[in-house]
Amino acid sequence: MSGAFETQYIASTTYAGGTVAGAKAMQLGLLRGLGECVAHAWGPVHVVGDNQHAVQQLTQRQPPRGVYLRDTYWKARRAADAAAVTSWTGCHRDANRAATGFASMARETDTSVESRIGVGSNPMARWATITDAIQADVAQWAMEQEKTVSNEAADRTV
Numbered sequence: 001m002s003g004a005f006e007t008q009y010i011a012s013t014t015y016a017g018g019t020v021a022g023a024k025a026m027q028l029g030l031l032r033g034l035g036e037c038v039a040h041a042w043g044p045v046h047v048v049g050d051n052q053h054a055v056q057q058l059t060q061r062q063p064p065r066g067v068y069l070r071d072t073y074w075k076a077r078r079a080a081d082a083a084a085v086t087s088w089t090g091c092h093r094d095a096n097r098a099a100t101g102f103a104s105m106a107r108e109t110d111t112s113v114e115s116r117i118g119v120g121s122n123p124m125a126r127w128a129t130i131t132d133a134i135q136a137d138v139a140q141w142a143m144e145q146e147k148t149v150s151n152e153a154a155d156r157t158v
Contacts, residue, residue, distance in 0.1 A: 034079035097133035
């Protein structure tokens with residue numbers, strides 16, 4: 001895999017005083033990010049998440065069992081189709097430091113914040129620790145993607 005990856009949009013959201021379940025919050029965050037991708041025609045879009053089960057459901061188009069999750073699941077799935085998601089990748093929570101940092105920031109400050117990179121103020125200075133994690137997370141993801149492509153090529157030549 002080659003090429004550069006650019007962070008276009010970052011958000012930290014708090015939901016209803018913390019009464020939203022983690023799976024629902026994940027879906028809402030995905031929906032919000034994919035909506036931005038569609039609105040600004042950003043692509044190709046690669047989705048990486050540390051909830052392996054949710055990534056598998058979205059990849060295989062299998063809605064969750066919980067009725068309260070289904071509406072948001074289908075909205076996110078349609079948004080993923082509209083954004084033409086190129087890949088869905090599950091990762092370990094340790095490799096998703098930026099998302100963990102943003103979630104912690106939303107919980108601790110009880111405030112939602114969003115920023116489009118390169119528009120208006122520079123969030124990088126304010127969120128330096130978390131945005132540094134974005135670069136590390138993306139680099140690790142790119143390395144894993146490269147290994148996957150190499151392994152697939154090796155499997156085909158056997």
